[in-house]
Amino acid sequence: xxxxxxxxxxxxxxxxxYKASFALTVLGQFMTSFSAFLGIYFMFGRFGAVGDYSxxxxxxxYAAVLFAYSxxxxxxxxxxxxxxxxxxxxxxxxxxxxxxxxxxxxxxxAEFARFGRLMQxxxxxxxxxxxxxxxxxxxxxxxxxxxxxxxxxxxxxxxxVRASVCFFTVEGLEFMNIFTDGGRELGTYPLDIxxxxxxxxxxxxxxxxxxxxxxxxxxxxxxxxxxxxxxPLAGFVFLxxxxxxWRIGVRHYKSTGS
Amino acid sequence: MIRLVDICKxxxxxxxxxxxxxxxxxxxxxxxxxVRALDCVSFEVGDGEMIGYIGPNGAGKSSxxxxxxxxxxxxxxxxxxxxxxxxxxRAAHVRDIGVVFGQRSQLWWDxxxxxxxxxxxxxxxxxxxxxxxxxxxxxxRLDLGELMRTPARQxxxxxRMRCEIAASLLHRPKILFLxxxxxxxxxxxxxAVREFIRSLNRLxxxxxxxxxxxxxxxxxxxxxxILIGKGRILLDxxxxxxxAAGGDKKIDELVADMYRAxxx
Numbered sequence: 001x002x003x004x005x006x007x008x009x010x011x012x013x014x015x016x017x018y019k020a021s022f023a024l025t026v027l028g029q030f031m032t033s034f035s036a037f038l039g040i041y042f043m044f045g046r047f048g049a050v051g052d053y054s055x056x057x058x059x060x061x062y063a064a065v066l067f068a069y070s071x072x073x074x075x076x077x078x079x080x081x082x083x084x085x086x087x088x089x090x091x092x093x094x095x096x097x098x099x100x101x102x103x104x105x106x107x108x109x110a111e112f113a114r115f116g117r118l119m120q121x122x123x124x125x126x127x128x129x130x131x132x133x134x135x136x137x138x139x140x141x142x143x144x145x146x147x148x149x150x151x152x153x154x155x156x157x158x159x160x161v162r163a164s165v166c167f168f169t170v171e172g173l174e175f176m177n178i179f180t181d182g183g184r185e186l187g188t189y190p191l192d193i194x195x196x197x198x199x200x201x202x203x204x205x206x207x208x209x210x211x212x213x214x215x216x217x218x219x220x221x222x223x224x225x226x227x228x229x230x231x232p233l234a235g236f237v238f239l240x241x242x243x244x245x246w247r248i249g250v251r252h253y254k255s256t257g258s
Numbered sequence: 259m260i261r262l263v264d265i266c267k268x269x270x271x272x273x274x275x276x277x278x279x280x281x282x283x284x285x286x287x288x289x290x291x292x293v294r295a296l297d298c299v300s301f302e303v304g305d306g307e308m309i310g311y312i313g314p315n316g317a318g319k320s321s322x323x324x325x326x327x328x329x330x331x332x333x334x335x336x337x338x339x340x341x342x343x344x345x346x347x348r349a350a351h352v353r354d355i356g357v358v359f360g361q362r363s364q365l366w367w368d369x370x371x372x373x374x375x376x377x378x379x380x381x382x383x384x385x386x387x388x389x390x391x392x393x394x395x396x397x398x399r400l401d402l403g404e405l406m407r408t409p410a411r412q413x414x415x416x417x418r419m420r421c422e423i424a425a426s427l428l429h430r431p432k433i434l435f436l437x438x439x440x441x442x443x444x445x446x447x448x449x450a451v452r453e454f455i456r457s458l459n460r461l462x463x464x465x466x467x468x469x470x471x472x473x474x475x476x477x478x479x480x481x482x483x484i485l486i487g488k489g490r491i492l493l494d495x496x497x498x499x500x501x502a503a504g505g506d507k508k509i510d511e512l513v514a515d516m517y518r519a520x521x522x
Contacts, residue, residue: 006380014368017409089362095329096357097381098349251331254269 003099007107015112022113029116033066037124040188051193053220056132058189059124061216064144065187067121068151068211069180070114076156077109080180082163083173085109091253101250102243105163134219143215143229150211150232155180157235157242158206164242167249183208190216210234260303260326260433260465265335267296267321295321296332297489305432306463308455310480310497312470314517318489319469323435326467327357340432353382356426360438363418364425365410371421372406375428382429389428396424400454416447423454433465434458440472452478473509477501485516492520 015022040062044055053061078085085091085108094104134140162176183206191199191213202208210231218228270290296318303309313319324330325337328344328351337344344351365374379389397403400420410418419439426434436455440448456479458464468479476483476497483500485493493499493516500512507515 003380006377010366010369010373010377013373014366017368089359092324092329092359093362093364095348096327096352096355098353099381100349253330 004103004107008110011110012112025113026116029113030120033117033120036066036188037062037120050189053190053193054132056128057134057216057220059128060132060144060219061190061212062188063121063124063128064147064216065151065184065212066117066124067148069155069184069187070117070121071148071152072155072159074111074114074118076106076159077111077114078105078107079156079159079163081109082166086166095253102246134221139226139229140219143219143232146229146232147211147215150235152235154206154208154211154235154238155183157238158183160239160242160246164245164249167252167254179206187212207231207234207238259305259338259340260467261336261338262302262322262326263300263336265296265299265322265325265332265337266294267325267330267332268292268294294489296325298335299486299489299491300335301484301491301494303465303467305465306459307482308459308466308468308480310468310470310476310483311486312473312476312483312513313486315471317486319486320437321489322486323357323437323467323469327355327435328352353429354432356429356431356434358422358426358434358436358439360419360422360436360441363410363422365418365421367411368409370407370409371402371413374410374421375406375425378425378428384429388430392428392430393424396427399457400424401450416443416450419443419447419451420454423451427458431464433467436466436468436470438470438472439468440470440475448472448475455479473513477509485520487517487520 037059040055040058043050044058049055050058073080082105085094085105090108091101091105094101094108097104129136158176158180162173162180165173165176183202186194186198186202187208191202191209199209199213202213203210211234214223214228214231217223218225269292271293299318299322311319311322321330325332326339326344328348331345339351340354342351342354364378365371366377375393379386384392397406400423402420402424405413405417405421408417410421413421423436423439439455440451443451452475455466455468459466459479466479468475470476481496483493483495483497484491500516501509
């Protein structure tokens with residue numbers, strides 16, 4: 001952990017070398033996801049409601065997924081951009097360091113520019129939480145925090161899977177984006193509006209619904225089952241097979257010519 | 259002590275013609291060729307030796323170094339470095355070795371070299387007092403004084419290489435792998451790097467495995483040469499074996515002759 005902070009400081013120092021570029025990227029990131037927010041806004045302007053969710057409820061859902069995705073991207077960027085970590089030889093270097101390889105890959109990238117998105121999620125929370133007609137009791141606040149934490153773990157897991165695939169092939173990685181970027185886009189709205197097949201897939205295969213739809217229905221009092229609030233733990237459980245896949249991948253590592 | 263016995267490693271390489279047509283074809287069925295990068299490689303290196311590891315491009319030099327440094331797991335064979343199997347006890351093993359990849363930097367591009375060194379100290383958890391001592395010596399011997407506060411991106415290639423070598427020695431490894439350390443350097447830098455490597459080996463007894471295409475490196479530094487071609491060890495012996503046979507030919511010509519003779 002101490003080492004990770006040291007690495008973060010180094011990334012920060014690097015980023016500071018290019019102040020203007022850093023500021024512009026943060027702004028750019030903010031604008032990009034702001035347009036998604038406008039998308040929701042206009043959609044509701046037109047139709048009044050999506051499924052039976054109100055504007056504010058959807059916003060909370062959107063912000064939680066956005067928060068989780070951005071946090072995962074901020075800190076697990078080394079896995080998301082793993083092709084480049086392999087191709088520029090950084091991974092070879094990580095293999096000759098006396099530390100867990102996974103930790104070093106985790107340390108290899110940090111995208112502070114993604115804070116723009118993270119900030120935006122916070123801004124939307126700041127608006128939607130008081131504006132919604134949800135009574136914010138302690139258990140509901142807890143559920144919301146669980147959604148963010150579980151979601152971060154889930155997306156981190158997806159990034160690790162994506163990185164592990166890099167050990168076997170460098171092609172077909174776009175396919176994985178269906179789950180990472182696609183998950184974020186789908187996650188804009190509560191998953192049940194897409195129908196049962198989608199909901200089932202995102203419950204049992206990739207537990208996105210467990211960090212989103214189920215706890216959200218607890219927060220919005222659509223269900224009284226408290227265990228729905230604990231379902232985001234599935235995001236952490238999801239990490240277990242991801243780690244296993246990673247270990248298999250490392251053993252198959254072929255390195256690149258130099 | 260390094261011992262390799264019958265190390266084999268093959269890669270699958272996909273083959274396809276150039277052009278869009280064959281690119282589309284390769285989407286459906288693809289032919290793979292099995293390339294034997296290492297074909298029963300065996301050799302031994304004693305403590306304190308300095309070895310020149312040579313061979314044409316793609317002969318398997320880097321693959322061998324990667325097996326010995328724990329990056330690659332071979333398909334079969336045995337490799338013991340200081341009593342450990344590199345890919346099984348990776349963390350303990352890599353504390354003993356230093357690796358310099360001549361074409362790849364381990365320094366942070368945008369931050370001063372000194373900061374990169376400090377981070378490496380943290381990665382290896384070198385004690386502060388030891389670190390100060392090691393660093394001071396490296397700074398004076400490699401003449402790094404002014405470079406420590408310069409970001410790596412502003413260093414010349416020669417300066418960068420000196421910093422790379424220092425970075426690989428901060429944890430005081432017993433074995434140093436140098437993968438083309440003099441590539442692209444000007445004459446004074448080459449001489450400085452060679453001089454440093456020699457003293458490292460002679461004075462401190464660090465085992466050095468040097469891969470290079472620069473035969474002058476080999477002549478100036480090593481007593482023993484291992485030649486690899488198409489993944490097989492073709493020659494292993496003192497450098498005089500090479501030079502004696504050729505009369506007054508230059509060593510570059512001798513090596514070219516040899517590559518031709520072995521059809522590699």
